[in-house]
Amino acid sequence: MNVAVRASQTATTNGVVAWRYWRIDGARLQSPLTGDPLPATGQLIAACHRPHLPPHPACQCGVSLYRDPADLRRVLDMLDPQQFVATVGHAETPVIPDPVGQLYRLGATSTVWPAAHRTRTYAVTMIYTETPVTLDYALPVTESWDEFVESAT
């Protein structure tokens, strides 16, 4: 790893509030689509094999997120609360619209979920669960999916 790459992986405090959901993997969380684990720092940093920093409008790289908590709430209604949590956190700017609709297969039906955005770095500040879980993060946990919608208003 050269110095330039290492410097690019340093977190920034410039950002916006954003929402995500995660699959529970034991005591850790993982990105539901890519399977990337959320590190112990609570901060997920995207990388790309192409010569640019994520996110890039012509590429699929970056961390997906929702800018509107109501969009995430709609998604949560389709998920098993035993398997997923929601988070609020800081998304590093720039945050760009995700041009690819997220298509999910639930049983025999496919559903296009609300439009997402993408960022390079997402730092979780609060985890929201619907069921009691023991997670290996030094992050506050609220046991209600509905709390994050109220916290955004």
Ligand SMILES: [Zn+2]
């Ligand atoms: Zn890329």
